Amino acid sequence: MKGQAALETFLIFGAVLAVVSALIFVGQRNNEADSAMSAARTGADKAIAQLCMQYGCQINIDKLTFDDGMISLSLTTSHSGPSDFVISDGVRTEALKYVYQAINGVSPDNAQPVKTRNYTYDVLVTINRVSR
Secondary structure: OOOHHHHHHHHHHHOOOOOOOHHHHHHHHHHHHHHHHHHHHHHHHHHHHHEEEHHHEEEEEEEEHHHHEEEEEEEEEEHHHOOHHHHHHHHHHHHHHHHOOOOOOOOOOOOEEOOOOOOEEEEEEEEEEEOO
């Protein structure tokens, strides 16, 4: 009977350990994605502030989404101001730099998609022009 109790205890302990290990992996993955999203938002805010000061326009972030490593930013601005390419390139560059810094702890020389064990983070910027 003592051997059976020890075996049952060992099996229960093994099952608990397996569940905890799986939850830790999922938690780390979600934490990394949350950090990347927050960093992308901060980088986008910085780029938008610079563009607004330089061109005297108003740019707003409407939506920020995440799907399997792709961080999508939806922006709204008026018809005046910089071109879509200038806005998109500036926001994407700063967002990727901030994501790289959040993941790796150092500032990159240039902006590129950021590869990790869980995802390859990239930023997609869409711009909606509105009349004000």
